[in-house]
């Protein structure tokens with residue numbers, strides 16, 4: 001008799017976004033004709049840039065020609081993987097990081113690998129996550145059976161690294177010994193960013209405890225201060241203990257195209273393994289369960305990594321960060337306490353007058369018709385905050401900010 005993976009029953013089932021949708025629907029029913037402004041969703045809105053579109057179109061044309069057609073990942077690198085791997089190697093070289101092609105695994109977006117990477121680790125490994133946290137790390141840990149039950153909003157057996165105003169929403173390594181640590185830098189949802197020193201404490205911890213850091217770098221291109229690290233491998237020793245997962249989604253508009261990459265260094269060694277073993281395990285896993293990313297998407301990514309593509313992506317990031325500045329500056333002027341929004345497209349708003357996350361969500365919706373994401377949806381330490389995103393067309397961002405200014409009663 002087949003049975004289900006009972007770990008799924010432990011999940012808090014899609015509560016956050018379905019509840020947001022329900023409250024929004026109720027509001028629209030009560031006040032038909034009032035337009036709501038959505039600053040809640042972390043999805044890109046601006047079109048692919050011209051050079052990237054050209055790269056993808058050429059990729060499509062190659063597929064339509066018998067002489068240049070390619071199927072599964074092409075071992076000779078005419079179209080796919082190797083070409084992109086080389087472009088990524090050169091991209092890392094500009095950050096003074098040397099990688100080998102076999103250390104780079106192209107994927108169909110960061111989320112896939114952030115979850116699937118757990119399959120190469122022992123089932124009794126202890127996992128640490130930040131609180132608040134990007135939910136994919138939490139849910140994939142629960143599904144993999146590395147937690148107990150949910151008790152008072154926290155899973156037994158999981159280690160939480162609380163992020164709060166005191167630590168600037170940057171976690172510190174756990175006091176106890178853990179085996180796998182998820183880090184998201186710059187951070188979703190809080191918009192915080194870690195310094196080199198702060199990341200060094202995690203590398204020291206990981207080396208000392210033979211732990212692995214799964215470093216989600218999806219927003220690194222939003223870092224504007226050149227002294228801040230843009231890859232975990234800028235930290236000495238990181239190749240021995242860190243897997244970096246990145247994505248073209250947020251800096252090149254690939255949320256719908258789907259493409260990212262994972263770096264598993266040859267030097268990464270964990271309990272009972274030798275050099276290269278973890279890398280080969282991930283290669284084995286991908287070889288068995290993944291047939292490669294779309295070669296059209298890869299043609300687009302190669303274009304992103306060219307000088308023209310990098311320039312256009314920088315402009316796209318600049319557009320969203322201008323939105324972030326508009327939101328942040330206006331909220332500060334109105335007297336809100338606001339965090340993030342300088343090296344990440346997320347603005348973490350402290351709820352006024354001690355309102356709970358849902359109370360503030362309702363008040364913002366009812367008075368200003370703006371939808372945010374309640375901080376409590378990202379973990380118990382997110383209670384009392386609300387996340388706004390800078391993804392949106394400029395005119396919509398300005399409209400939302402104006403509505404908060406004119407209608408919200410602080």
Ligand SMILES: Cc1ncc(COP(=O)(O)O)c(C=O)c1O
Pocket residue numbers: 042108109110111112134184188216218246247248249254255259260
């Ligand atoms: C922190 C973080 N990591 C990963 C992802 C997912 O990226 P991808 O679109 O490459 O799957 C997101 C998407 O919102 C994110 O916020």
